[in-house]
Amino acid sequence: MTKAVRVHQVGGPEVLTYEDVEVGAPGTGEVRIRQHAVGLNFIDVYFRTGLYKAPGLPFIAGNEAAGEVLAVGPGVTNFHPGDRVAYYYNLGGYASERVIPADKLVKLPDHITYEQGAVLMLKGLTVWYLLHKTFKVEHGHRVLIHAAAGGIGLLACQWARALGAHVIGTVGSKAKADLALANGCDHVILYNEENFVERVKQISRGELCDVVYDGVGKTTFPGSLSCLRPRGLFVSFGNASGPVPPFPLAELNNHGSLFATRPKLNDYVGTRKELLEGADTLFAAVINGKLHVPINHAYALKDAAKAHIDLESRATTGAAILRP
Numbered sequence: 618m619t620k621a622v623r624v625h626q627v628g629g630p631e632v633l634t635y636e637d638v639e640v641g642a643p644g645t646g647e648v649r650i651r652q653h654a655v656g657l658n659f660i661d662v663y664f665r666t667g668l669y670k671a672p673g674l675p676f677i678a679g680n681e682a683a684g685e686v687l688a689v690g691p692g693v694t695n696f697h698p699g700d701r702v703a704y705y706y707n708l709g710g711y712a713s714e715r716v717i718p719a720d721k722l723v724k725l726p727d728h729i730t731y732e733q734g735a736v737l738m739l740k741g742l743t744v745w746y747l748l749h750k751t752f753k754v755e756h757g758h759r760v761l762i763h764a765a766a767g768g769i770g771l772l773a774c775q776w777a778r779a780l781g782a783h784v785i786g787t788v789g790s791k792a793k794a795d796l797a798l799a800n801g802c803d804h805v806i807l808y809n810e811e812n813f814v815e816r817v818k819q820i821s822r823g824e825l826c827d828v829v830y831d832g833v834g835k836t837t838f839p840g841s842l843s844c845l846r847p848r849g850l851f852v853s854f855g856n857a858s859g860p861v862p863p864f865p866l867a868e869l870n871n872h873g874s875l876f877a878t879r880p881k882l883n884d885y886v887g888t889r890k891e892l893l894e895g896a897d898t899l900f901a902a903v904i905n906g907k908l909h910v911p912i913n914h915a916y917a918l919k920d921a922a923k924a925h926i927d928l929e930s931r932a933t934t935g936a937a938i939l940r941p
């Protein structure tokens with residue numbers, strides 16, 4: 618018997634239930650792992666509330682973690698007991714042990730800790746594809762990153778800066794502004810107090826941004842469109858404040874022949890080749906010192922509800938982990 622945090626009915630943080638679960642032996646192509654650190658993500662909130670639909674109830678929450686291989690099933694040749702591994706995978710993450718398909722795992726390099734691995738596979742890989750694949754950020758681009766002091770935000774600001782971009786971030790407090798400035802932002806806007814569209818116009822001297830990365834959603838729309846130069850790209854990748862409402866395509870025309878996309882990680886690391894390309898690039902960026910991984914909060918797995926309360930009330934910065 619091992620421990621996991623399950624959701625029996627969707628709802629508030631109180632539906633996260635810490636309980637005993639049976640974990641079977643790994644089947645063909647599967648691996649059983651003992652988890653040392655689990656990443657906390659806003660997507661965990663969407664599944665818990667029902668905004669994103671889990672395949673059924675009850676389900677074990679959580680989408681990224683790191684740990685060591687305990688046993689491998691028939692047909693698994695590339696992983697062995699004792700290997701240090703990490704993954705991004707739909708649900709099942711909030712657990713002390715689990716079984717998972719081997720092709721979802723990557724090996725952790727010696728210099729990457731379990732804690733780093735646990736927050737890099739969802740957050741880090743997302744930042745990798747957003748900055749390298751959705752839009753290829755290059756020297757001289759001006760980028761706007763909303764929620765710049767968040768888990769995705771601090772990694773994105775650092776990496777965009779390292780790629781040579783001019784980085785404008787939005788944040789909810791002065792303390793978060795200081796953190797974002799220390800993690801790659803050239804300018805920070807307090808979007809609860811200032812009109813972020815007007816500030817982006819001022820900062821860019823009217824030239825606006827090449828790309829806007831928007832994981833906030835409802836409250837930053839349609840302002841984000843007004844921050845883009847003609848033919849710029851609106852990347853709507855999340856809904857921390859609620860989903861972006863449906864809007865007429867003509868809005869893209871009105872704002873200057875804009876492009877818009879609503880990407881998700883699954884579609885960028887769907888093949889083994891893509892997953893390894895992303896993980897290799899990401900781990901190299903951390904090992905080379907290009908990317909610092911800010912893990913600013915740690916909770917016991919049994920306190921997952923408290924972690925969700927903090928995340929939803931905007932009390933966290935950077936990444937947070939749960940310890941099984």
Ligand SMILES: NC(=O)c1ccc[n+]([C@@H]2O[C@H](COP(=O)([O-])OP(=O)(O)OC[C@H]3O[C@@H](n4cnc5c(N)ncnc54)[C@H](OP(=O)(O)O)[C@@H]3O)[C@@H](O)[C@H]2O)c1
Pocket residue numbers: 657658659660739740743764765766767768769770787788789790793832833836854855856857858859880881882883928929930931932933934935
């Ligand atoms: N599409 C993908 O592939 C993908 C993958 C991973 C994550 N995501 C998305 O990326 C976004 C960031 O995820 P994360 O896990 O790193 O979370 P996070 O940024 O650490 O936390 C969310 C942040 O959003 C801001 N926010 C603005 N309005 C909010 C509201 N009404 N309620 C709560 N927070 C609000 C807060 O920062 P301020 O206080 O500074 O405003 C808060 O700290 C989420 O939307 C997530 O769904 C998308």
